[in-house]
Amino acid sequence: MDKFPAYNSYKQFRDRPDMHQQLQCDVLIVGGGINGAGIARDAAGRGLSVVLCEKDDLASHTSSASTKLIHGGLRYLEQYEFSLVRKALIEREVLMRSAPHIIHPLRFVMPHDQGQRPAWMIRAGMFIYDHLAKRELLPGSHGIKLRKHAAGAPLKDSFTKGFAYSDGWVDDARLVVLNAISARENGATILTRTACTTVTRTADRWNATLHNANDETIEVNAKLLINATGPWAASFLHDSVHGRAGKKLRLIKGSHIVVKKLFDHPYAYIFQHPDGRIVFAIPYEHDYTLIGTTDIDYHGDTDKVAINAEEIDYLCELVNHYFEKPITSADVVWSYSGVRPLVEDEKEDDSESASEVTRDYKLAFDTDAAPLLTVFGGKITTFRKLAEEAVDLIAPVLNNHHGAWTADACLPGGDIYGSKPNKRAVMEFDDYVRDLQQEYAWLPPALVERYARAYGTRIKLMLADRSSLADMGEEIAPGLFAAEVAYLQRHEWATCDEDILWRRSKLGLHLIRV
Template sequence: MQQPLHCDILIVGGGINGAGIARDAAGRGLSVVLCEKDDLASHTSSASTKLIHGGLRYLENYEFSLVRKALIEREILLRSAPHIMHPLRFVMPHDKGQRPAWMIRAGLFLYDHLAKRELLPGSRGINLRTHTAGSPLKEEFSKGFVYSDGWVNDARLVILNAIAAAEQGARILTRTACVAVTRHADKWQATLRNRDNEEIQVEAKLLINAAGPWAASFLHDTVHGRSGKKLRLIKGSHIVVRKLFDHPYAYIFQHPDGRIVFAIPYEQDFTLIGTTDIDYHGDTDRVSIDASEISYLCELSNHYFRQAISPSDVVWSYSGVRPLVEDVGDDDNEKASAVTRDYKLALDTDAAPVLTIFGGKITTFRKLAEEAVDLIAPMFDNRHGAWTAKAILPGGNIYGARTNNKAVLEFDEYVHELQQEYAWLPAALVERYARAYGTRIKLLLENRANIADMGEEIASGLYAAEVEYLKQYEWATSTEDILWRRTKLGLHLAHGSESRRKLHHWLDELTKQ
């Protein structure tokens, strides 16, 4: 019989919170095992609006502390991974019926000054009749505002945290569910089961429940614990259409019902539009957009853009369930958009400790992880202290081993340098590699000096060398992993194409080796 794995911490959940905590804890010298029942970032953490932002609309709910925390994190994160994140300017057209312009200016002034800014320019008013971002909008929108936030490749952010954790000794087990736990006075005994139906026994001193939308059910059904908190599951859906504008700005639109929708340049050729906010009571493993959500997003887009879209123009859509935390007894009739996006850490020390993570958002994941490990470190007499605020995520060490502004502000120059160094590859491919892998491009292209060394081109722009890298270093095992989470090449390939079949065959062959 296989000996059990022994560790300080067993983390259940391979989304952004679980991966972030694994990275922080492993970096402090704690032994970590993380299990995820599916692929890393396969649910909520890859279904975001792809933004690193303070949450401008949260000011309406007077959540100044959350906004300030997120604004501080915004710049920390941009420095930590300049390859998968970048600054983004947002245009807010002023629509009749909205708050008066002076009130919006006041809110943007507050947004600019709640936290220190070094990387991002402040807000200002603009004339949409003359500004570049005004040309795709309908004639009736003549005035607007522009402000700054950031864009992130959300799924890759999870992957980089998992890589960082693994490099510091964490054991990352994907497609491995935690099916049972037994609590003792001083340890947890857990049974994990992988896709091959093999069982893995783990003994851990502490259990962390970072199961996202499943956190409450895992705590209740598997751990048999209570927290005094409940999760309100909110479905957020997005649509992708052929690009509606050809400039680098994004848009933020406010619907008359108070909800916010973004329109963001996406993957060179597309526009990403979202999100919705709908209470969800269905199967959290099978979340998808419905026709009413598609119509809602199309109608809102058509309210602003000259180029009308319809459901038939949607080339891709995705949905995720966001677990928003509420206290037991809170009003379930409160609008979904008004429920806090902040997080709560619930620690139960009645026997072997269990820490449950409720809520959270991508922008604050690092701070959440830091606070979580600060909370549990004394139980291990661990005095390492917080360390991630100035640490670089894998591939982000473009201009040194610690965070700096240069890597953010001069990333395009870095891309140009790589295109010269790897002139034997198409320039567009080198740019994609740079924005996905950063300095790890050297690991991907190690011992390769010409296009023949890249192996077969399995799909347009997808060479065998990249597939081998993703399988070896990034836990990719399926076409979905590669085409939709590690890359977004799936957007550029027809469904059911020969390329997908060829990729599936390639992965099967790699598995047999």
């Protein structure tokens, strides 16, 4: 993608070492998705010296291709994954408090189809979902009469009853960036567009060669290596570390489509297909509906993942089963796909449905020589817990005895009503937005709201010393001013239009002409 030529300050602002010297660190993390960024944050906050390298942009693959939910995983109850669901439900509350600007409550409606399980059984499952973990921020579930509920209006008349429950929505790509910012604030070195090309293991050290987009070579000497490469975890072990994977990874492609909004209310939908798969229809970016996801085995190039016609037809067909107004592939204005690396037990049959493979994670710690930790699997909701467990595992080996800390710390921008995570920041976020709109009355209210939801309290850093629209610089695209571009390049590793328009924001969606 082309860089913003008038505002590109990548070389000036990028977090880079002196290329003529070798980097020494406690921990080298390969992979800049949610797990790598989360581990970097936790480890740096405990006083470990950390270098993280990512061959592309932060969250440029799986971590920006989720359904954008912070949830317990209601459907995992059907697979008796009670431990995973409980862990995720606990994290749902923790994350909402820590990042109320990019994570917010979302109410879901599940229409009851005659072909599904009996209504009483679904209700019982939701009761369990409500009570598996302590819940303070979200209302519980209940049955609804769709003919008398706002969510029933777009549905076919044959759907008369359903269920409502709560989970959370997240800006997944920004979640990764905020973890990386926090890691950097705690002393970590974050290197984007920097591939780890070779690693050599000795008895007590790792020697790695990194190669960046500027055709520069960086040598890193680390006490411990963390493989957080997601879908590439097994191949990185085989190709770079020359070790056995230890866990069998099953690569599952999940694809989503975006269409012009199909309803005018704030509820999201959860639909269950007769094949057992779940598809969501979620309000998205004010004017759109996000629909997904598919679950199919993937055997192609993990750098070139894209939706196919069959997946689009599948999603359209399922949505059309429920909504009165049908959609077709011609209605799709944008789509995205990602590959989830799921851990497959040795006893599992390869013919098992992709949707039934566990979303839990495994940490493989090899201390036969210089320590190596490999992260297998995981889901975005449990990334913080995964990171905490990972650092708990490696810290003693590095003679570090600082305790876990991230459960009681806000992510950057989340300190809206105090430095510690709190309930008020979640429940009164709309009040915070209104206060900012008054404080920055010289900006359009809708723009201030977008800034508030993207940057939280860091809006003050972005708008420092600015007091008029003229101070924002050129409007490069509708709603995108030079001031924001400069902020993203200086503070968030953005280097090109794709970084800014599709990961740091979703402004690219609003530039699409349909």
